[in-house]
Each structure stands twice: as structure tokens, then as C-alpha cells.
Amino acid sequence: MSAEIICVGTELLLGNIVNTNAQFLAQELADLGIPHYYETVVGDNPQRLQQAIAIAIERASILIFTGGLGPTPDDLTTEAIASFFQTSLIEDPAILTDIKAKFAQTGREMTPNNAKQALIPQGAQVLPNPVGTAPGMIWQPRPGLIILTFPGVPREMKAMWRTTAVPYLKSQGWGKEIIYSRLLKFRGIGESALAAKVAKFFDMSNPTVAPYASLGEVKLRLSAKASSVETAVELIEPMASEIIAIAGLDYCGSDEDTLASVVGKLLTQRQETISVAESCTGGGIGQLLTSVGGSSAYFSGGIISYDNSLKIQLLGVKAQDLAEFGAVSPEVAQQMxxxxxxxxxxxxxxxxxxxxxxxxxxxxxPVGLVYFGFADPYDQVDCLVFHFGPDKDRETIRYLSVHYAIDQLRRKLSKFT
Structure with a gap:
């Protein structure tokens, strides 16, 4: 009893457009408590589309199609579905009238090829399109199987989903439960190390825990299925609290939190301010800190001293130390x-x-060697060093340096007394 999303369009396979429809539908299915385990992308080819249908009907009871409902020859979704289930297409007069009216409203004459959008399999219901010409369909070609089709235009698909598809699914008994998720974020620890620390939670069925990693960050998605958000939160919170306690300072926020927003909250709570001196990151730390609204309350500004002469003139770094130790050194980082x-x-x-x-x-x-200096309110200065490795490219090293600096600041603010 799950759904499968099937997105149709060669342009998706070529990477010409980003598949935001699948993301939207996945989130909506979770809100309805409808599990979905597979997403398929298939080009504008009737044989391959029918192969995708054959696979999908063996593992899902709701098939949701987007794309391929337009008037052009490569819009083949409706025909392919009808052919697969050996059902005739019939012209719906109400759809044809609606398409003609929409063309008339814009002062355009409907061309004959648009009439194909009025064809639906015999026995299917029309899924109206309030903002475009291509309608979809709601069809149960056999007991226990629901097919929903939508155009690929996101604005049209979203309107049709919300106004017609969601009420229909709820009328069929779906949507009685929701799937609610909370995202926990971690830095300074690898995915395997974090997984080992919280291994006991992976065997749980409700809530569930799923780890995944991105550049410099590891995430745990905690998901619960329940009759309401409130009940799901009650299921998730004890697990989340225990994981956060286990992770300690490696935990750096939840859901919409960012490093910059967490640091901003800590500085605001402490009523303290910060300034930055950047060389290899070229202003990236200041940019990230000011990505948060209201950051002017705690971020005063920064100095980008890329050239050594500016380190001397603007930051007062000792020329002798630059000559003796070099710009990339703990002595210079501390002075900066x-x-x-x-x-x-x-x-x-x-x-x-x-x-x-x-x-x-x-x-x-070597390339990837970076020093970080931190001066606290009592003028105590600490220096950290990190070797990001010569295997990483320039932008990756700069990106990781920015986020490492702000993460280490977060840790110091959390512990500082």
C-alpha cells in the first residue's frame, strides 16, 4: 500500500530541468502518511513508459504521473497508460469545451493538436486543471490500483494536486495518518562514527532513523507515522533528545537551523559581537554570518587581508613574523x-x-593547510589547524574552511564561560 512517482520527459533525463515535481509530491505524500519507496524518471517513449508501468504496478497501489500530457507528438503519457491496460481512449466533450474557452480567454485560436488533450481512457475521471489547458485523470483500471496524471508544469501540477487529488485520496481512505520528520545535523564527526554511536536506534520501526551525509555535515532524519503532527512529535522527541545528548557538541542544529543562525543565536543570547579577518576564504565567513536576518546586531564587520601588506597595514601583523613564519602560520592567525x-x-x-x-x-x-585564530572576550587567543588535503579543489577547501571556522566558533560559544 504505497505510491510511486513516475516523471515523464526526456528533458529530465538530459538534465535540462530540475525535477522539482518529484520533490513536491514526495513531501505531500509524507504529509498524507502515504509511503512511497520508488521514483521513476522515463523519457518520452511509449515502450519504455509501459515498461515503467509494468514494474510500478507490482510494487505500488498509487501511480502518480507528471509530464507528457501536452498537445505535441512527444506527449504520450495518456496514450501509453491506456494502451498498457488495453483500454480505448474517448474524447470528453467537457474537456474540449474547457480547452476552447481557455484559448478564447487569451485571444488565441485553438489548434487541432490541442484536441488530443481531451482524450482519456474509458472509465477514467477528469482531474481538472484550473490554471492550464492540459487536464489530468483519476483512474482505477483495476481494483486496488489508482492512477493520477498531472502535467509537468509545476504550477499546474501543484494546483491540481491540492484542489482535486488530495480530497480524492482522502475520500478513498488515504491520509488518515501523516509522516512527520525531524532533521538533526552534526559536524565534526563522520557518518560511520555517528552511526556507531546511535546504532541502537536503527532497529526501531516507528520512529525510524536514516543517516546521510553532505559536504562537511552529517544528518539524521527521524520520521514517525502517526494520526497527527502532535502525536508524531511525542514519538520523536525522546529519541531526538537522547541522540542529541549522545552527540554532544557534534550536534549543531535541527531542521531549518544553519551554522550561521545557530552562532547568531548564541551571540545574541550572550549579547556579544564578532568581527573576522580573512585571507584564503576571501570574505566567505562574513558572507555566511550575514546570511541571517538581523546579523548586524552581533556581526560588526571584517577585513579581507589577502595580501601580506594589508595584514601589516590593516591588522597590525608583525612584518618580522610574516617573514619568519609566513602568512600561513599559527603566529599570523593569532595576531589576525x-x-x-x-x-x-x-x-x-x-x-x-x-x-x-x-x-x-x-x-x-601543502595545499589544504589552513590555520584558524580565535580571540575571546578576555583576549585569550587560540589557534586551530586543519589539513583539508590536496585531493580537494580550491572551492571545496574554501567552503570547508568557512564552515569549519564557524563551527569551531559555535563550539567555543557553547562552552565559553
Whole structure:
């Protein structure tokens, strides 16, 4: 008793457009508590579309099609479905009248090829399109199987889904439960290490836990099926609280939280401000911190001292230290952090200096070597070093440096007294 989404269109396979329809429908199915385990993308080919249908009907009881309902020769979804179930197509006069009226409203004359949009399998119901010309259908070609079709235009598909499809599915007994999820985010720990720490939760059936990783971050999605959001939250919260306690400072937020928003909340709670001195990241830390609305309350500004002369002139880094230790060194990172704090009159100072590559690395200072300086409200200065590795490209090193810097700041703010 699950749904399968089948998106039709060669343009999807070629990567010409992003498949936002599948994302929308997946979220909507979760809100209705309808499981869905497969999504299929198939080109504008009737034989391959029928092969997709043959597979889908063996594993799902609701098939949701998007795309292929237009007037052109490559719009073959309706014909392919009818042919698969050996059912004749009939012209629906009400659909044809509606299409003609919509053309007349815009001052256009309907061309003959648009008439194919009025064809639906015998016995199917029309799924009206309030904002476009291509209607869909609701059809039960056999007991226990529901087929819904939508045009590929997202605006039209969403309107049709919400106004007709959702009420229909609920009338058929679907939607009595919802699937509610909470996303927990972690940094400074790998996916396998986190999975080992919370392994006991993976055997649970409701709520369920699913891990996945992105660049520099690991996520756990906690999902519960229940009769209401409130009940689902009650199921999830004890598990979430225990996982957060296990993870400690590696836990960095939930759902819509970002590193920047979490750091912003911590600084706001402490009524403290921060300034940054950046070299290899070229302003990326300041950009991320100011991505949060209201960040002017705690972020004063920054100095991008890419050239060594600016490190001396604007940040007061000692020329002797630059000559002796180099720009990429703990001595320079510490001076950058402390001096930007003083010059911009903030509670905290954060600095970064490193080698993003692809050139410039040496045996002692390879590409990917980055130093981070942190000056606290009491002028205590700490320096951290991270080797991001020569296998990463320039933009990846810069991206990871920005997020590592802000994550380490988050940890210091969380622990600082």
C-alpha cells in the first residue's frame, strides 16, 4: 500500500530541468502518511513508459504521473497508460469545451493538436486543471490500483494536486495518518562514527532513523507515522533528545537551523559581537554570518587581508613574523584574530589563513593547510589547524574552511564561560 512517482520527459533525463515535481509530491505524500519507496524518471517513449508501468504496478497501489500530457507528438503519457491496460481512449466533450474557452480567454485560436488533450481512457475521471489547458485523470483500471496524471508544469501540477487529488485520496481512505520528520545535523564527526554511536536506534520501526551525509555535515532524519503532527512529535522527541545528548557538541542544529543562525543565536543570547579577518576564504565567513536576518546586531564587520601588506597595514601583523613564519602560520592567525577584535571593537575575533591551491603548496605547507585564530572576550587567543588535503579543489577547501571556522566558533560559544 504505497505510491510511486513516475516523471515523464526526456528533458529530465538530459538534465535540462530540475525535477522539482518529484520533490513536491514526495513531501505531500509524507504529509498524507502515504509511503512511497520508488521514483521513476522515463523519457518520452511509449515502450519504455509501459515498461515503467509494468514494474510500478507490482510494487505500488498509487501511480502518480507528471509530464507528457501536452498537445505535441512527444506527449504520450495518456496514450501509453491506456494502451498498457488495453483500454480505448474517448474524447470528453467537457474537456474540449474547457480547452476552447481557455484559448478564447487569451485571444488565441485553438489548434487541432490541442484536441488530443481531451482524450482519456474509458472509465477514467477528469482531474481538472484550473490554471492550464492540459487536464489530468483519476483512474482505477483495476481494483486496488489508482492512477493520477498531472502535467509537468509545476504550477499546474501543484494546483491540481491540492484542489482535486488530495480530497480524492482522502475520500478513498488515504491520509488518515501523516509522516512527520525531524532533521538533526552534526559536524565534526563522520557518518560511520555517528552511526556507531546511535546504532541502537536503527532497529526501531516507528520512529525510524536514516543517516546521510553532505559536504562537511552529517544528518539524521527521524520520521514517525502517526494520526497527527502532535502525536508524531511525542514519538520523536525522546529519541531526538537522547541522540542529541549522545552527540554532544557534534550536534549543531535541527531542521531549518544553519551554522550561521545557530552562532547568531548564541551571540545574541550572550549579547556579544564578532568581527573576522580573512585571507584564503576571501570574505566567505562574513558572507555566511550575514546570511541571517538581523546579523548586524552581533556581526560588526571584517577585513579581507589577502595580501601580506594589508595584514601589516590593516591588522597590525608583525612584518618580522610574516617573514619568519609566513602568512600561513599559527603566529599570523593569532595576531589576525586578536587585532581585528581590537580594531573593530568586538567581543570576539575570528581569523583564517591558509593555502587553498591549486598552486602555492610546499612540502612543509601543502595545499589544504589552513590555520584558524580565535580571540575571546578576555583576549585569550587560540589557534586551530586543519589539513583539508590536496585531493580537494580550491572551492571545496574554501567552503570547508568557512564552515569549519564557524563551527569551531559555535563550539567555543557553547562552552565559553
Amino acid at each position: 584574530a586578536l587585532n581585528v577584535k581590537h580594531r573593530l571593537n568586538t567581543h570576539w575575533g575570528l581569523s583564517v589563513t591558509g593555502i587553498a591551491g591549486p598552486e602555492g603548496g610546499t612540502t612543509s605547507k
